[in-house]
Amino acid sequence: AQSVTQLGSHVSVSEGALVLLRCNYSSSVPPYLFWYVQYPNQGLQLLLKYTTGATLVKGINGFEAEFKKSETSFHLTKPSAHMSDAAEYFCAVSPYGGSQGNLIFGKGTKLSVKP
Amino acid sequence: DSGVTQTPKHLITATGQRVTLRCSPRSGDLSVYWYQQSLDQGLQFLIQYYNGEERAKGNILERFSAQQFPDLHSELNLSSLELGDSALYFCASSVNRGPETQYFGPGTRLLVL
Numbered sequence: 014a015q016s017v018t019q020l021g022s023h024v025s026v027s028e029g030a031l032v033l034l035r036c037n038y039s040s041s042v043p044p045y046l047f048w049y050v051q052y053p054n055q056g057l058q059l060l061l062k063y064t065t066g067a068t069l070v071k072g073i074n075g076f077e078a079e080f081k082k083s084e085t086s087f088h089l090t091k092p093s094a095h096m097s098d099a100a101e102y103f104c105a106v107s108p109y110g111g112s113q114g115n116l117i118f119g120k121g122t123k124l125s126v127k128p
Numbered sequence: 129d130s131g132v133t134q135t136p137k138h139l140i141t142a143t144g145q146r147v148t149l150r151c152s153p154r155s156g157d158l159s160v161y162w163y164q165q166s167l168d169q170g171l172q173f174l175i176q177y178y179n180g181e182e183r184a185k186g187n188i189l190e191r192f193s194a195q196q197f198p199d200l201h202s203e204l205n206l207s208s209l210e211l212g213d214s215a216l217y218f219c220a221s222s223v224n225r226g227p228e229t230q231y232f233g234p235g236t237r238l239l240v241l
Contacts, residue, residue, distance in 0.1 A: 030188040032195065045227040049232075054234075055234060056130060056132070056232035056233050056234045056235055057218070057220075057232040058130070058232070059229050059230070059231075062229065064227075089168060090169060103171060107227030112223055113228050114159055114176055114183070114184070114222060114224075114227050114228065114230070115173040115176050115184045115186055116161075116171075116173060116227070117173065118163075118170060118173075119170075120170045120233065121170065121171070
């Protein structure tokens, strides 16, 4: 069965520091991978996605993620954290290689940014 | 604003009752997805409709049902409610039926007392 594991339910960084949120997936077919962000009392917003092609994917708000097939990982990074990045981040996989659209989400990582 | 609307925003009801959650997708989107977010289960996919037809089913209980109407809005019906059904219910929409960007609504927070 397909699954997503996000290491660390809570990550805290200082403003200006590197943000690294970890995601590992399990999929029996080539995965489509997504990172979503959820601000308090709001719905989810897409940060970036990987389908095929270039393995380094750039998203909104300065975030990027690299698909590493050999490590079954899709970690999210941002060089310099901003206070406005404080939110919950979800990694998701679409496990059917393009035939269906539903997403399997990780448990989420809550990012705190200290001034 | 994602363009996906959900009503109501909050719902408080009692065990054993039935409620209906409504979702209007973004203009032009044919797929509607329903997800449940709870503290213990996280975000779980319930069901997908594409252009009026059921497309995929996830961890949806038999007490729950959904449909998508000709104007593409969707309703999620929850019946014989239990305390454990208290959660945030999200609707998302996408243009087609495959794994593309899904746009999420603000959610309906359901509290079962």
